[in-house]
Amino acid sequence: SLDYRRYNKAGGIFWARAEAQMVDDPFVGVVRLFVLIQDVDSEKRRSLELRRLSQTDPLTGLYNRAALVKRLGRVLRRGTATRHALIILDIDHFKELNDTYGHRFGDTVLQEVASALKDSLRNNDFSGRLGGDEFMIFMRGLSDTATIGTRLNVLRNRLRSLSLTELPLTISIGVALFPVHGKSFQELYDKADRALYKAKRAGRDTMIFYE
Numbered sequence: 001s002l003d004y005r006r007y008n009k010a011g012g013i014f015w016a017r018a019e020a021q022m023v024d025d026p027f028v029g030v031v032r033l034f035v036l037i038q039d040v041d042s043e044k045r046r047s048l049e050l051r052r053l054s055q056t057d058p059l060t061g062l063y064n065r066a067a068l069v070k071r072l073g074r075v076l077r078r079g080t081a082t083r084h085a086l087i088i089l090d091i092d093h094f095k096e097l098n099d100t101y102g103h104r105f106g107d108t109v110l111q112e113v114a115s116a117l118k119d120s121l122r123n124n125d126f127s128g129r130l131g132g133d134e135f136m137i138f139m140r141g142l143s144d145t146a147t148i149g150t151r152l153n154v155l156r157n158r159l160r161s162l163s164l165t166e167l168p169l170t171i172s173i174g175v176a177l178f179p180v181h182g183k184s185f186q187e188l189y190d191k192a193d194r195a196l197y198k199a200k201r202a203g204r205d206t207m208i209f210y211e
Contacts, residue, residue: 003044015044059107060114062135063128071126072138072185080179083143086188087136087152088196092170092204094133101165109133109169112162120155136189143177145209152207170205172196181210 001019008014017040023032055067063071075084091097091113098106113135117127127137142148152173160168174196182188195210202208 003040014039014041016040017044057129060110060129062114062117063126065128065130068126068128068130068136068138069185075138075140076178076183076185080183082141084178085137085139085142085148085175086178086185086192087139087148087173087175088130088189088192089135089137089171089173090196090200091133092172097165105164109164112164112169113159113171116155116158120151120158122151143180145175145177148175149207156207172199172204173207174199175207175209177210 001017003015003017005013006016017038019036019038021034023034025032055063057064072086091109094106094109097109110129110133114127114129117135117137121127121137122139124140125138125142126140127135130136137152139148139151152175156171156173159171162169174192174194176182176188176191176195178188181191191210195208199206199208
């Protein structure tokens with residue numbers, strides 16, 4: 001059985017399901033192949049939408065924590081031949097922003113950060129919201145600290161230029177590298193979180209690599 005996309009007569013694309021069965025015909029000594037093709041477009045689209053909703057944060061549209069951990073785990077299990085970077089970032093003074101301008105404004109800030117993440121990353125990187133104002137970035141096949149720093153500074157500058165309030169929107173960032181700082185999600189997360197804590201202690205609006 002195979003679900004796949006195919007063209008209809010009008011040139012549109014729809015989901016179909018092909019089911020094939022091979023049957024030995026003892027009377028003539030051949031194997032017969034029976035194929036049934038069904039239009040399952042509505043069913044498939046509902047299934048894909050439910051899957052998307054289960055994997056994404058409803059406010060930002062990014063991966064949620066569970067989906068992040070699952071996808072990252074699949075990448076890490078492929079071995080240590082490739083280097084990666086796990087990055088955690090917090091929005092500086094987010095609680096004060098919420099208290100001063102209201103929760104609706106706070107939601108707008110979270111959505112703007114999510115949009116900046118999508119625009120600042122490469123196609124093979126992925127990002128998500130871990131909860132609250134905490135976001136995670138996973139840069140695949142990249143461990144050069146200078147290159148990582150350059151890419152994250154693009155994100156920082158994008159957020160600074162938003163002019164949502166009188167003060168620029170800044171973030172604190174902690175970075176851990178695979179496999180040198182850990183080989184599992186939890187190990188990398190703990191190291192990146194420690195680096196993030198140091199960034200906050202250093203006055204925020206900065207980026208620190210775990211040492």
